[in-house]
Amino acid sequence: MELVYQEFITRLAISVESERIVIDKAKMLAYGTDASFYRLTPKVVVRLKSLDEVIYTLKICSELDIPCTFRAAGTSLSGQAVSDSVLIALTDDWRGHKILDGGDRICLQPGVIGSDANRYLLPFGRKIGPDPASINSCKIGGIAANNASGMCCGTAQNTYQTLDDMTLVFADGFVLNTADETSVSVFKNQKRDLIKGVESLCDTVRSNLALEARIRHKYRLKNTTGYALNSLVDYCDPIDVIKHLMVGSEGTLGFIAEITYKTVVEHAYKASALIVFNDIEQACRAVSALASEPVAAVEMMDGRAMASVADKAGMPAFIKRLDLEACALLIETRASNKAQLLAQCEQVKETLLPFFVIDSIDFTSRADTLAMLWGIRKGMFPAVGAVREVGTSVIIEDVAFPVELLAAGVRDLQQLFNQFKYDEAIIFGHALEGNLHFVFTQGFESEDEIERYGDFMDAVAELVAVKYQGSLKAEHGTGRNMAPYVELEWGQDAYRLMQEVKRLFDPRGILNPGVILNEDSQCHIKHLKPMPKADELVDRCIECGFCEPVCPSRTLTLSPRQRIVLYRELQRREAAGEREEVKALAKVFEYQGLDTCAATGLCAERCPVGINTGELVKKLRRAKYQKFTPIARWTVEHFDTTTKMVKFGLGANQQAQKILGDKVVGNLVNGLRSLTQGATPAWTPQYPAVNRHKPASFSARSERVELATEPPLQKVVYMPSCASRTMGQQLGNREQRSLTQVTESLLQKAGIAVIVPLALNEQCCGMPYDSKGMTEVADKKSKQLEERLWQASEQGRWPVLMDTSPCAKRSIEQFTKPIEVFEPVGFAHRYLLKHLHITPTDEAVTLHVTCSSRRMGLENTMLELAKVCTPNVIVPEHIQCCGWAGDKGFTTPELNMAALTSLKKQLPAECQRGFSNSRTCEIGLSHHGGIPYQSIFYLLDEVSTEKGE
Numbered sequence: 001m002e003l004v005y006q007e008f009i010t011r012l013a014i015s016v017e018s019e020r021i022v023i024d025k026a027k028m029l030a031y032g033t034d035a036s037f038y039r040l041t042p043k044v045v046v047r048l049k050s051l052d053e054v055i056y057t058l059k060i061c062s063e064l065d066i067p068c069t070f071r072a073a074g075t076s077l078s079g080q081a082v083s084d085s086v087l088i089a090l091t092d093d094w095r096g097h098k099i100l101d102g103g104d105r106i107c108l109q110p111g112v113i114g115s116d117a118n119r120y121l122l123p124f125g126r127k128i129g130p131d132p133a134s135i136n137s138c139k140i141g142g143i144a145a146n147n148a149s150g151m152c153c154g155t156a157q158n159t160y161q162t163l164d165d166m167t168l169v170f171a172d173g174f175v176l177n178t179a180d181e182t183s184v185s186v187f188k189n190q191k192r193d194l195i196k197g198v199e200s201l202c203d204t205v206r207s208n209l210a211l212e213a214r215i216r217h218k219y220r221l222k223n224t225t226g227y228a229l230n231s232l233v234d235y236c237d238p239i240d241v242i243k244h245l246m247v248g249s250e251g252t253l254g255f256i257a258e259i260t261y262k263t264v265v266e267h268a269y270k271a272s273a274l275i276v277f278n279d280i281e282q283a284c285r286a287v288s289a290l291a292s293e294p295v296a297a298v299e300m301m302d303g304r305a306m307a308s309v310a311d312k313a314g315m316p317a318f319i320k321r322l323d324l325e326a327c328a329l330l331i332e333t334r335a336s337n338k339a340q341l342l343a344q345c346e347q348v349k350e351t352l353l354p355f356f357v358i359d360s361i362d363f364t365s366r367a368d369t370l371a372m373l374w375g376i377r378k379g380m381f382p383a384v385g386a387v388r389e390v391g392t393s394v395i396i397e398d399v400a401f402p403v404e405l406l407a408a409g410v411r412d413l414q415q416l417f418n419q420f421k422y423d424e425a426i427i428f429g430h431a432l433e434g435n436l437h438f439v440f441t442q443g444f445e446s447e448d449e450i451e452r453y454g455d456f457m458d459a460v461a462e463l464v465a466v467k468y469q470g471s472l473k474a475e476h477g478t479g480r481n482m483a484p485y486v487e488l489e490w491g492q493d494a495y496r497l498m499q500e501v502k503r504l505f506d507p508r509g510i511l512n513p514g515v516i517l518n519e520d521s522q523c524h525i526k527h528l529k530p531m532p533k534a535d536e537l538v539d540r541c542i543e544c545g546f547c548e549p550v551c552p553s554r555t556l557t558l559s560p561r562q563r564i565v566l567y568r569e570l571q572r573r574e575a576a577g578e579r580e581e582v583k584a585l586a587k588v589f590e591y592q593g594l595d596t597c598a599a600t601g602l603c604a605e606r607c608p609v610g611i612n613t614g615e616l617v618k619k620l621r622r623a624k625y626q627k628f629t630p631i632a633r634w635t636v637e638h639f640d641t642t643t644k645m646v647k648f649g650l651g652a653n654q655q656a657q658k659i660l661g662d663k664v665v666g667n668l669v670n671g672l673r674s675l676t677q678g679a680t681p682a683w684t685p686q687y688p689a690v691n692r693h694k695p696a697s698f699s700a701r702s703e704r705v706e707l708a709t710e711p712p713l714q715k716v717v718y719m720p721s722c723a724s725r726t727m728g729q730q731l732g733n734r735e736q737r738s739l740t741q742v743t744e745s746l747l748q749k750a751g752i753a754v755i756v757p758l759a760l761n762e763q764c765c766g767m768p769y770d771s772k773g774m775t776e777v778a779d780k781k782s783k784q785l786e787e788r789l790w791q792a793s794e795q796g797r798w799p800v801l802m803d804t805s806p807c808a809k810r811s812i813e814q815f816t817k818p819i820e821v822f823e824p825v826g827f828a829h830r831y832l833l834k835h836l837h838i839t840p841t842d843e844a845v846t847l848h849v850t851c852s853s854r855r856m857g858l859e860n861t862m863l864e865l866a867k868v869c870t871p872n873v874i875v876p877e878h879i880q881c882c883g884w885a886g887d888k889g890f891t892t893p894e895l896n897m898a899a900l901t902s903l904k905k906q907l908p909a910e911c912q913r914g915f916s917n918s919r920t921c922e923i924g925l926s927h928h929g930g931i932p933y934q935s936i937f938y939l940l941d942e943v944s945t946e947k948g949e
Helices: 003-012 025-031 051-064 114-124 140-145 181-190 192-206 209-218 238-246 280-290 303-308 317-321 338-352 367-378 380-387 403-419 447-467 483-490 492-505 560-575 579-595 602-606 613-637 639-660 662-675 722-726 739-749 775-792 805-814 824-835 851-855 859-869 893-899 919-929 936-943
Strands: 044-048 068-071 086-090 097-100 105-108 163-169 175-177 255-262 269-277 297-302 327-335 357-364 392-400 426-430 435-443 688-690 715-719 727-730 753-755 800-802 836-838 845-847 914-916 933-935 944-946
Touching: 003 044, 003 051, 025 044, 025 086, 025 560, 025 579, 044 051, 051 068, 051 086, 051 163, 051 255, 097 114, 105 114, 114 140, 140 255, 163 238, 175 181, 181 192, 181 238, 192 209, 192 238, 192 492, 209 492, 269 280, 269 338, 269 367, 280 297, 280 327, 280 338, 280 403, 297 303, 297 367, 303 380, 303 426, 327 338, 327 367, 338 357, 357 367, 367 380, 380 392, 380 426, 380 435, 392 447, 403 426, 403 435, 403 447, 435 447, 447 483, 483 492, 560 579, 560 613, 579 613, 602 613, 602 851, 613 639, 613 775, 639 662, 639 688, 639 722, 715 739, 715 775, 722 727, 722 739, 722 919, 727 919, 739 824, 739 933, 739 936, 739 944, 775 805, 800 805, 805 824, 805 851, 824 836, 824 859, 824 936, 845 859, 851 859, 859 936, 893 919, 914 919, 914 936, 919 933, 933 936, 936 944
Parallel strands: 044 086, 068 086, 715 753, 715 800, 845 914, 914 933
Antiparallel strands: 097 105, 105 255, 163 175, 163 255, 269 327, 269 357, 297 327, 297 426, 392 435, 426 435, 688 727, 836 944
């Protein structure tokens, strides 16, 4: 490492903990990857948790002339979030928000995810203006720094237009809070050169009428190419100019430490329609007609785009019949009341009467149909990514034409696709603004392919920027991708103005160099990201990062995207015969990639192409755990004995706690773990006592006579999980009954007879084996359970209740016979509530929705069930998975700790109990939450009585 970086690290370590300064080469490769098709590996990655740390770091970088790049969520597409120097990421401490003026404004830190900001505003009927497609993953810092917009945002509701105030940190560490008069006064006094420079820039524009006209013309359209020069004509006050120049500056002018938005209305009523025309020309004429109508969005999709999703499940049948000339418009209208919405729908339909429509889906507000319609549009980018040739990248470009020239622009783009043989390319986009995205696949492994891409981009630039006077980047940011073409689009005068902006704000050139402005005309075809074949389970990954917010290990080791990056690199090195490099990386990957992955599959729910990185991890774990397979097979054949051994251990722990106390037991057990270097389990005081209750079949108390369309459930097969059969409650819980007892209590109250399978203690769903990649052993155990439940349920006549959600989920996925399997929440909602009398409590409780429940689509159902029991339910933010992950809480407790770091501080003092539906998860939740967690069945049993006649 260069001496200057060693000095940087030494000085940085004075204020930043060593674990947040990353210098390991493998980790830097993983952490340095973003959603673009560029690859730069940082020399240092630093994760900062406070404004003071940002100031300190920037001062060091400035003094040492070290370049640095800020990274938010890394979902940017143009190469603006990668660095070969210092990459600055933010910890989860940057998630603060304040609602102002009854929701008319919101103050946000840069680490707030966009969809979270809208969730905070929802009770006020408001939202932030920008609505990028990545809003569930991207963060406010990136939204503002890229001036991201979206499907409905247009040019009127982006960050530039809805900005109120900012707190900024400049390249030398100086801070300006534009909402604070004192801060502004100090800034004007101490940064006079910058103030004068901004005033001079404004004067330069006003004295050059042609340049002023050029700037105004460029912002008729969506435009994020270059710097926001419109700030020089829209504002006179230098503070206003400065904060608006920061919007879309992609971290090249300063760091946005806080931003206050003026919010916009979130209409409660929405309706959408899909209208298909013969060709592009008809569709574009319809767009022009709709421009003056009450529409919130008009999304255009060409024939190839429609064909790309035709085979997806749930698509309308007519899509398969469309030819490549067809063009569809997805139209949305919004209103504050139902009557207004209906009137607007009729108004839009009347506007479209003169146009010949070949197929359509009429305006609807049905949630399922709306999801299907917008699923068509949102599925197009990943549809191309899913079918691309292994080793190629998916590239999405982002241009804007004058709306009146949209049809001609589309035709010319399609001609370029044919000319350069991008046969798979599709076009879709925000037609009202003339903003189109085109998606194609590109390999970068040969010089010929790189040359083809470079020639194609030259042709696109001439077409869009010169022939049509459009925008080469409408909303994705300039980055490295369009930096060589900024002068072509803007002209010499405007380009020189941008160079002056950069020199004025960043005289040393340390902030994200090479982004937006780059003197290298070939920078867009350098540092291209390799996408080597790795494994069919993950080869479709486009490295977008949408998976990261739900991953429990993302702050400990790696996210799913980063695991795939490292695994791809491992396979590349192996193919290249780099034996020593493979050995070194494999050692890192074993812990970072395999040991600390929860393998819950939540990533698949967020992944646009449905990749479950956990499946790859389990596959790779097979080799690691192969030596333990004989032991696993023995436990399968002697599961009752295994269960008894676990019970003995729990009983011994229980006695030791009572006799020796928690402190002594903890020192002994965790001391042994330290001596064995993690080979023995970790211990916490929340370990459960042994469950000595033996579930048994019983009959219903009485016959129920009900007038209902669905006959009452008479019997259920109760299959307690091996966890609930062995584990009781932790010492000190006010409720010491085991889950099996509580479940029986509820079923008795509801008058449902219980069938307990024979040889119960031999049964297991196979989850403990599956999580270690022992697929054959796991499947054998699952099959054995299925046969036993098939018999107990009288060949599927009666449903099966499993009292923990992970076991139910795995069984639902694995069983081949028609057995209806429920976990607690789904069963209670379907069968219990209607047979119980509920007297709600007003106690404040917290709820943890397990990852298995989320994947089964039960999140809302679980919240509804909790609110039936008490209206005062707290669901902590940003905890999608507890990280216990089967037995990881015992063997890799740091994963559980990382996943639940924010739990305790989110629980108010009046909240003294938590509820979930997985016994093992509840151990870690209790430990890190500081309050006991139990199954939601405990809460339901507490507030319910038998329903009278």
